[in-house]
Amino acid sequence: MHNEVETLELSEMEGRTVANAVVPYPPGIPLLMPGENAGPADGPLLGYLTALEQYDLRFPGFTHDTHGVEVEDVKPRPLN
Known part of the structure; x- marks a missing residue:
């Protein structure tokens, strides 16, 4: 990666390769691993x-x- 990493909004992640693991708790199982x-x-x-x-x-x-x-602190959006 050589410090070529961007911070993106969730809405900007389509088709992008992740640089670090994404692990929601619960359940604590990796959803995405680096390079995926x-x-x-x-x-x-x-x-x-x-x-x-x-x-x-x-x-x-x-x-x-x-x-x-x-x-980040954000205002709630209405549910669809």
């Missing part, structure tokens, strides 16, 4: 991370801990 492609925006990997994001925004205080992901 995140896949399509509507695919299972990004779909799962988007669902976790929406849950965390909807239910503050019951948020998930996802290693490899930085969470």
Whole structure:
């Protein structure tokens, strides 16, 4: 990688290769490992991370801990 790493929003991850592991807790099983492609925006990997994001925004205080992901303070978005 040689310091050629970008920080991206979840919505920008489609088709991108991840530089570090993404491990949601629970269950604590790696969802993505370094070098893997995140896949399509509507695919299972990004779909799962988007669902976790929406849950965390909807239910503050019951948020998930996802290693490899930085969470910024954002306003909740309406659920579709």
